[in-house]
Amino acid sequence: MEPASIPAYARIDCDVFRRHPDNPILTGRSFPTRMRAVYNSSAIKTGPGRYVMICRVNQLNHMTLLWPADSTDGIHFTPRAEPYAMPTDPLWRSVARSVYYDPRITFIDGEYKVFIACEGDQGCRVALFRSPDLQALEFVNYINVPSNRNMVLFPEKTADGRYLRLERPNNESGKGNIWLSHSPDLIHWGDSHEVLKTTQLWNFAYSGLGASTVPLRTDEGWLMIFHAVMNNCTTREYSVGAALLDLEQPWIVRHLTKHPILFPEAPYEMQGCVEHVCFPCAKILEEDGTLKLYYGGADTVQCVAEARLSDILHACKHW
Numbered sequence: 001m002e003p004a005s006i007p008a009y010a011r012i013d014c015d016v017f018r019r020h021p022d023n024p025i026l027t028g029r030s031f032p033t034r035m036r037a038v039y040n041s042s043a044i045k046t047g048p049g050r051y052v053m054i055c056r057v058n059q060l061n062h063m064t065l066l067w068p069a070d071s072t073d074g075i076h077f078t079p080r081a082e083p084y085a086m087p088t089d090p091l092w093r094s095v096a097r098s099v100y101y102d103p104r105i106t107f108i109d110g111e112y113k114v115f116i117a118c119e120g121d122q123g124c125r126v127a128l129f130r131s132p133d134l135q136a137l138e139f140v141n142y143i144n145v146p147s148n149r150n151m152v153l154f155p156e157k158t159a160d161g162r163y164l165r166l167e168r169p170n171n172e173s174g175k176g177n178i179w180l181s182h183s184p185d186l187i188h189w190g191d192s193h194e195v196l197k198t199t200q201l202w203n204f205a206y207s208g209l210g211a212s213t214v215p216l217r218t219d220e221g222w223l224m225i226f227h228a229v230m231n232n233c234t235t236r237e238y239s240v241g242a243a244l245l246d247l248e249q250p251w252i253v254r255h256l257t258k259h260p261i262l263f264p265e266a267p268y269e270m271q272g273c274v275e276h277v278c279f280p281c282a283k284i285l286e287e288d289g290t291l292k293l294y295y296g297g298a299d300t301v302q303c304v305a306e307a308r309l310s311d312i313l314h315a316c317k318h319w
């Protein structure tokens with residue numbers, strides 16, 4: 001799919017996502033102790049009427065914490081008494097010192113696997129954690145050389161038993177394109193394919209892309225929701241797009257939204273620590289076909305928006 005195939009004009013008469021009226025659903029004041037910000041958190045449904053969120057929390061000095069929160073409706077979350085205890089071993093500390101962020105949770109192999117981006121002297125690396133119940137997180141290892149992030153693990157393996165992840169290696173100019181890699185064991189990754197280039201999406205993604213949420217199997221392909229970056233004179237706008245990937249060869253894009261399906265517009269997305277940012281890290285599909293998208297607003301607050309899955313698929317095919 002090349003840039004020339006993008007039509008000059010699309011008639012768009014309604015929004016795909018509706019922001020929840022209780023947005024922002026969490027702020028720095030929602031926690032048992034005063035925090036600066038909570039955003040880019042990841043939520044998963046663990047059973048009927050049970051949701052867990054791993055919140056990305058910035059302390060007043062912007063050192064990060066990962067703080068669990070619980071909910072019965074997927075909208076209103078109550079933070080637990082304490083943040084997750086993070087590892088103390090030298091391997092963890094060799095990369096992650098003060099900033100670990102943008103968790104993505106996948107349920108596979110009967111447990112939760114969590115990818116967490118970590119900043120250190122080396123650049124960005126992603127850590128793999130596991131947990132049977134999200135009561136605590138067990139560090140496994142780092143799973144890439146610098147600099148790569150926005151990793152999401154598919155919820156299914158390939159027919160020959162390999163894991164798949166989407167990822168965003170940084171390119172020479174910074175943020176780059178979305179790729180897909182395979183692994184036999186979640187540690188060693190290869191058989192890599194480029195999935196989506198910034199140049200395929202004029203103009204809202206020309207400064208960067210990253211997979212946002214765990215891919216969702218649909219009859220029409222794997223639904224990939226991604227964030228897209230557009231630099232301008234004063235800000236870097238982060239908006240949200242979607243694509244349908246081939247079910248057998250998920251590095252092939254079958255359909256792609258040529259316009260964002262969510263973009264910074266609400267005051268809590270336009271103003272904050274980093275202006276003009278909608279940054280999703282999770283989605284939950286409910287049984288009635290409603291998809292909840294969990295996203296950070298302006299790197300300051302946690303938000304949720306809802307859409308019909310059918311409307312997202314329509315936008316992939318017709319926007």
Ligand code: BMA
Nearest residue numbers: 040101102238274277279299
């Ligand atoms: C990206 C990541 C996100 C952040 C976004 C906007 O590079 O660091 O965590 O929300 O920038 O600042």
